[in-house]
Amino acid sequence: MSQTTKPESQLDSQLLLALPDNDYMRLRLDMRHLFFPLGQVIYESGGHLDYIYFPTSCVVSLLYTTEDGLTAEMGLIGNEGVVGIALFLGGDTTNNRAVVQIAGNALRMKATSLQEEFSRGGQFQYLMLRYTQALITQISQTAVCNRLHSLEKRLCRWLLLSHDRVKSDKLLMTHEFISNMLGGRRESVSLAARQLQDAGLIRYTRGEIVIFDRKGLETIVCECYQVVKEETDRLLGQGEKR
Numbered sequence: 001m002s003q004t005t006k007p008e009s010q011l012d013s014q015l016l017l018a019l020p021d022n023d024y025m026r027l028r029l030d031m032r033h034l035f036f037p038l039g040q041v042i043y044e045s046g047g048h049l050d051y052i053y054f055p056t057s058c059v060v061s062l063l064y065t066t067e068d069g070l071t072a073e074m075g076l077i078g079n080e081g082v083v084g085i086a087l088f089l090g091g092d093t094t095n096n097r098a099v100v101q102i103a104g105n106a107l108r109m110k111a112t113s114l115q116e117e118f119s120r121g122g123q124f125q126y127l128m129l130r131y132t133q134a135l136i137t138q139i140s141q142t143a144v145c146n147r148l149h150s151l152e153k154r155l156c157r158w159l160l161l162s163h164d165r166v167k168s169d170k171l172l173m174t175h176e177f178i179s180n181m182l183g184g185r186r187e188s189v190s191l192a193a194r195q196l197q198d199a200g201l202i203r204y205t206r207g208e209i210v211i212f213d214r215k216g217l218e219t220i221v222c223e224c225y226q227v228v229k230e231e232t233d234r235l236l237g238q239g240e241k242r
Contacts, residue, residue, distance in 0.1 A: 078165025
């Protein structure tokens with residue numbers, strides 16, 4: 001079905017744009033636009049989930065924090081995805097935190113409305129399950145990457161994944177926040193960022209990273225980035241439907 005009646009200038013959730021028009025219009029009645037600042041906690045580990053979120057311009061990190069207070073990123077969600085998959089997988093809590101990594105907008109939907117729509121089956125359920133498979137691939141590959149690859153390669157992967165999810169070469173981000181995402185020391189992240197800057201690939205100033213040479217980052221990054229990108233494109237690309 002044609003997607004041309006949807007207000008793409010106001011809504012940039014790729015999952016929702018892939019829905020048939022009738023499904024989309026029904027769901028929009030139950031959604032509210034929100035703005036999330038950098039560092040906003042959407043939900044805490046073990047907290048009850050009352051809403052599901054469709055990022056439109058923000059980017060959200062799924063983080064795990066150990067008993068010692070160490071933090072590492074499990075997954076990254078932008079306008080290709082949804083935050084709160086536990087709500088349609090049979091649960092209402094999760095063991096990770098969801099924190100806004102890049103400030104921006106999202107659409108919020110009540111858990112009850114989401115579960116009712118999911119139980120209908122059809123295209124919405126199909127897309128939610130396809131996205132879940134893509135997210136599982138990303139989480140699995142992140143675990144491999146954190147164990148086997150250098151911090152410089154992991155930083156490249158993180159920058160490219162973030163760049164894919166925003167419409168700007170400028171990322172508002174501090175080294176401290178990045179170190180929490182990558183599970184590395186702040187000093188190590190600063191060194192890796194400086195190496196990329198010396199190579200002319202990025203520019204880092206306080207609280208801001210500007211990507212100058214994406215192709216250069218792609219030549220340095222480990223295979224984990226491409227594995228995740230190709231699987232996400234395969235599962236969600238071009239509004240794929242049954």
